[in-house]
Amino acid sequence: MTEQVSPAGEERKLLAAIRAGDTVAAEELVERTYSAVFASLCRLCGDSDLAADLTQETFQKAWAALAGFDGRSQLFTWLYRIAYTTFLNHIRRPRRMTSLDEPDAIDVRDERPPADEQLADAEEASHLREAVMRLPEDLRFTVTAHFWGGLPVKEIAEIERITTVAIRKRLHKAFSILEGMLGEEVR
Amino acid sequence: MNSNRKADIQRRLALASVPKPPEGLADRIKADIPKYLKATGNDRQRHSRSISLNLRVAASFLLLISAVFTAVQLMSPEEEMQSMKTVATATYSPASPSLPELQRAIAAAPQEEVRVEIAEEAAASVAMTRTGETDGAPVLAHAAPPRARRDMPTVEEAERAIQNAEVGVTGNLVGRVAEAAPPPAQMADVAGVTPTFPAAAPAPQAARREAAATAAFSKEAKAADSVAASGDTIFGISVDPAVFHRIKATLEQGERPSADSVNIAALVNYFAGAPARKPRRDVTLEVEGSPVPVGVEGRRGMVRFTIDTPAAKVVAKNATIEIDINHAAVTTFRPIGVDPAAAAEDALPGSTSITGLYEVELRPGISARERVATVTLRYHSVNENRERVIRKELRGRDFAGAWTAASRRHRLASLGAVWGETLKGAASEAEVARRAEELATQSPDDSRARELSRLAAVSSRMRGTPGTGSGG
Numbered sequence: 297m298t299e300q301v302s303p304a305g306e307e308r309k310l311l312a313a314i315r316a317g318d319t320v321a322a323e324e325l326v327e328r329t330y331s332a333v334f335a336s337l338c339r340l341c342g343d344s345d346l347a348a349d350l351t352q353e354t355f356q357k358a359w360a361a362l363a364g365f366d367g368r369s370q371l372f373t374w375l376y377r378i379a380y381t382t383f384l385n386h387i388r389r390p391r392r393m394t395s396l397d398e399p400d401a402i403d404v405r406d407e408r409p410p411a412d413e414q415l416a417d418a419e420e421a422s423h424l425r426e427a428v429m430r431l432p433e434d435l436r437f438t439v440t441a442h443f444w445g446g447l448p449v450k451e452i453a454e455i456e457r458i459t460t461v462a463i464r465k466r467l468h469k470a471f472s473i474l475e476g477m478l479g480e481e482v483r
Numbered sequence: 484m485n486s487n488r489k490a491d492i493q494r495r496l497a498l499a500s501v502p503k504p505p506e507g508l509a510d511r512i513k514a515d516i517p518k519y520l521k522a523t524g525n526d527r528q529r530h531s532r533s534i535s536l537n538l539r540v541a542a543s544f545l546l547l548i549s550a551v552f553t554a555v556q557l558m559s560p561e562e563e564m565q566s567m568k569t570v571a572t573a574t575y576s577p578a579s580p581s582l583p584e585l586q587r588a589i590a591a592a593p594q595e596e597v598r599v600e601i602a603e604e605a606a607a608s609v610a611m612t613r614t615g616e617t618d619g620a621p622v623l624a625h626a627a628p629p630r631a632r633r634d635m636p637t638v639e640e641a642e643r644a645i646q647n648a649e650v651g652v653t654g655n656l657v658g659r660v661a662e663a664a665p666p667p668a669q670m671a672d673v674a675g676v677t678p679t680f681p682a683a684a685p686a687p688q689a690a691r692r693e694a695a696a697t698a699a700f701s702k703e704a705k706a707a708d709s710v711a712a713s714g715d716t717i718f719g720i721s722v723d724p725a726v727f728h729r730i731k732a733t734l735e736q737g738e739r740p741s742a743d744s745v746n747i748a749a750l751v752n753y754f755a756g757a758p759a760r761k762p763r764r765d766v767t768l769e770v771e772g773s774p775v776p777v778g779v780e781g782r783r784g785m786v787r788f789t790i791d792t793p794a795a796k797v798v799a800k801n802a803t804i805e806i807d808i809n810h811a812a813v814t815t816f817r818p819i820g821v822d823p824a825a826a827a828e829d830a831l832p833g834s835t836s837i838t839g840l841y842e843v844e845l846r847p848g849i850s851a852r853e854r855v856a857t858v859t860l861r862y863h864s865v866n867e868n869r870e871r872v873i874r875k876e877l878r879g880r881d882f883a884g885a886w887t888a889a890s891r892r893h894r895l896a897s898l899g900a901v902w903g904e905t906l907k908g909a910a911s912e913a914e915v916a917r918r919a920e921e922l923a924t925q926s927p928d929d930s931r932a933r934e935l936s937r938l939a940a941v942s943s944r945m946r947g948t949p950g951t952g953s954g955g
Contacts, residue, residue, distance in 0.1 A: 326512050328940070330509050330512055348504065355515060
């Protein structure tokens with residue numbers, strides 16, 4: 297009834313199986329993580345079709361880089377790093393610049409009661425994303441990893457090789473810059 | 484920047500909407516797998532087999548040379564040992580002799596000693612050509628014996644003497660001899676180990692935590708069962724752990740539980756569980772707010788209240804619970820398993836935790852300070868023989884942070900509720916499973932988190948299958 301292996305141990309076993317060539321284990325990894333990777337990329341680029349392509353590209357890179365994953369961070373944290381870099385590489389490619397002014401292509405297939413609303417319309421979401429993309433790289437990664445990648449502060453600190461205090465300082469600094477860009481007022 | 488602005492920016496960042504992955508994306512990703520794994524898996528296997536073979540061959544040669552050398556030592560008279568010392572002294576100079584120089588010196592030595600030196604040279608040559616793991620410098624796995632002793636040295640004594648020898652310990656050949664002179668047994672052990680992809684053995688500390696978590700879980704389960712024996716509902720909220728166990732059993736049998744067998748309040752209470760630390764007071768009230776755990780769209784949040792009575796006996800009588808939602812801040816709200824009409828209890832049982840959830844929809848533009856909900860618990864304290872009131876409020880700022888910033892108990896309870904709703908047919912099962920997995924990863928000692936993660940993954944894979952299993 298009770299699991300005998302911790303989630304971290306399960307992750308290690310899964311990785312060992314994949315490295316040994318177990319395709320079933322690799323498929324399990326995909327099932328566990330692809331939707332979260334897609335969600336993160338969708339928040340970054342605001343385009344679900346593009347996010348799907350970048351998600352596929354992320355996993356292609358992940359398979360190739362698996363040998364170098366040292367297990368210091370959680371698997372999803374490592375995947376997010378690859379996804380984030382994939383996104384940046386995409387927007388820096390010539391003739392394939394993703395305009396940050398493009399409206400969101402949000403396809404909300406939601407079955408919840410109609411009383412739910414979106415926090416912001418597409419224009420506001422785009423404005424926010426544009427502001428985040430203009431942050432300095434270290435702040436941008438920290439903000440997107442935490443809020444759009446769902447990574448806890450501790451994990452971000454681990455992959456950035458700095459302290460959690462430093463991560464929190466980055467977030468605080470990012471909020472200050474975003475406040476200026478967004479022109480927030482207390483209502 | 485004041486805290487309100489910070490909270491507002493955090494809220495906007497946390498509520499960034501996202502659609503579900505398009506159909507077929509997972510299949511597209513999986514289609515890329517075989518090409519990679521077949522290519523790298525075969526290469527890795529060939530590489531590891533090659534290294535293992537090299538190490539085993541090297542170990543075998545070293546064993547053979549060591550045995551021959553030892554035999555020669557046992558058969559050689561003392562005079563020959565002195566001659567060998569002279570040769571060794573002349574040969575192993577501190578000036579780092581090269582292998583050709585060493586060979587020439589050996590060739591110039593008396594014929595009687597040649598046999599030994601040739602064996603040593605052969606060992607050096609074999610080690611240099613057969614040993615796979617080198618950094619470019621030749622490695623001698625065995626060394627010439629010490630020359631200054633009258634008695635016959637053992638192999639181990641010879642190796643120790645080499646390490647302490649006055650002659651040539653800085654040259655490549657001899658220096659490596661001093662550094663890397665493992666006995667043949669060690670080389671054999673090394674040869675038997677696959678050098679790449681070591682399997683991660685479970686850490687003893689992790690195993691101890693696991694055992695402790697299991698013991699704690701068993702204790703909790705027993706405590707929960709004792710509550711169930713005294714009554715299935717408190718304040719109209721189901722606290723029956725059997726509901727969860729039946730759902731779990733159904734899923735483990737490969738069936739999806741029927742919608743009407745899923746009591747969400749019971750799941751909420753199962754996953755909220757007992758407090759992590761024993762409260763100091765006889766009766767405590769926890770109140771917490773957060774965004775919803777999945778499908779963060781709009782201004783939807785979760786309000787949780789939990790009443791804990793850690794004492795084993797009844798300490799509160801004539802208890803009432805009241806949840807006041809501020810309509811100025813909330814557009815709509817719905818109780819999750821809570822029956823507002825049954826909000827009174829004659830007596831709160833001891834060793835009990837009762838958790839209730841409300842889902843709320845916040846009005847646009849509420850401030851961080853605006854009151855969202857007030858939870859009031861009134862009861863007669865048996866110990867103090869007087870009326871007690873515990874009242875706690877939630878404000879807009881309590882819903883500004885990310886769901887991941889909420890307490891573990893809150894995350895478990897709210898995610899358990901959402902999971903229960905997916906079992907009843909709501910969507911977002913995959914995202915629930917992902918959240919549950921994150922939670923379990925962050926809380927490796929929490930057996931409930933692991934259970935939720937596992938069962939959410941199981942039910943997510945069953946998506947689309949009609950519920951057939953009987954439950955509560």
